[in-house]
Amino acid sequence: MIVPEKIIYLDHNATTPLDPAVLEEMLPFLTTYYGNPSSAYRFGAQVRSAIDLARERVAMLLGCEPGEIIFTSCGTESNNTAIRSALQLDPKRQHIVTTAVEHSAILRLCGELAKRGSTVTYVPVDSDGNLDLDELERAVTSETAIISAMWANNESGVLFPIEKIAEIARRKRVIFHCDAVQAAGKLPISLRHSTINFLSLSAHKLYGPKGVGALYLSRRAPFRPLLFGGSQENGRRAGTENVASIVGFGKAAERAVEALRTEPDRIRQMRDQFEAAIIAAIPDVTVNGNLKERLPNTSSLTFDGIQSGAALMMLDQSNLCCSAGSACHTGSLQASHVLRAMGLSEERARGSLRFSFGRFNTATEVGKAIAIVTATIAKMRRLNALSSNLPERKPVPAL
Ligand SMILES: *Cc1c(COP(=O)(O)O)cnc(C)c1O
Secondary structure (H helix, E strand, O other), rough: OOOOHHOEEOOOOOOOOOOHHHHHHHHHHHHHOOOOOOOHHHHHHHHHHHHHHHHHHHHHHHHOOOEEEEOOOOOHHHHHHHHHHOOOOOOOEEEEEEEEOOHHHHHHHHHHHHOOOEEEEEEEEEEOOOOOOOHHHHOOOOOOOEEHHHHHHHHOEEEEOOOHHHHHHHHHEEEEEEEEEOEOOOOOOOOOOEEEEEEEEEEEHHHOOOOEEEEOOOOOOOOOOOOOOHHHHHHHOOOOOOOHHHHHHHHHHHHHHHOOOOOOHHHHHHHHHHHHHHHHHOEEHHHHOOOOEEOEEEEEEEEEEOHHHHHHHHHHHHHEEOOOOOOOHHOOOOOOOOHHHHOOOOHHOOOOOEEEEEOOOOOHHHHHHHHHHHHHHHHHHHHHHHHHHHOOOOOOOOO
8 A cells, every 4th residue: 555644645636635623523423323314313313413513514615504505425416416407497498508628527417418318518718718708608598407617627727707607697597507616615605695506515625525515506496306215405315314424524614614714825825836846947838727717726737748647657656646637537548628628739738737735735745746746757858858869660560
């Protein structure tokens, strides 16, 4: 096994470590308090109150009512639930408007729905990753069931003007879903005066456990559940609750509310210091995305003439964790669809790395990361130069 103490973890957009305070809050619900929250006796009721508290804490993070939150199994389920709900309201409205740079939990779902009679418009982005709002507005028709757009992009970190999109949706009388998985805990969110109808969260992106998500359902929005069965979550999501994880999610949300006061600035400083040092030390690097409207923790960099897959392996040898495109795509050799949508050539997209900083990173780690990345890129470029100077090998004759 890899010893975690040695790891420099710069991949917080893929997942975050569990905050120790979260684990502490979860443990009693994995051991002592195993009652079913739906049971009538007090041993069940006390578990139910723990879930109620978690719901209040998540609602606090979003500035909404606890009754507007349902717990799900992950961000992916929240996204699937929101879109499928909107498609069930009116058989004549089966059109989805989304963007070219969404997470696969939206894009693959839309691809699947398109095979079953839905139509999908993917609104493009410009070279900085910005959405064209006029184009988004023009895409909405009388058959549109839902607009789905992410708040913060997991690969580039670019932020979409979510309140403006919500306003377009309100004017057009279309449901608006926001994938806020990367935004929650990194930016202040207040839904109280918002016209967003549905909003997805995932605990493991904000120092909570994996396998639990939430979906905000505005009181004003009509809703159809994805799962039917027991009457958990007020009949809006059946299935016995993942109690310990929900409790952990609640604690993570509470920590996030406190952390939002100072943490984003501290993390932004580390990210900016890293970026500045890399740009100063390495020639031919570009920072991807709108540098003003961007998550404070994310740095997407393109290094001319390198292969990100090989770079990841070399960085891994130095115990540095980062990613090429999104984690969901590693293993498949596809260039990032986000960077391609931003107009990067296949080759440049394949030469890109994403570094995402987080709560437990230190200045010492940032210093080490700068040295490791600088040495790795220089080494890769030396190797590339060597191999391109080698005499061409004679082709092996076919048998
Ligand atoms: C991670 C992520 C998801 C999926 O969340 P899971 O809980 O891992 O299913 C969805 N959208 C975005 C933007 C993400 O970064």
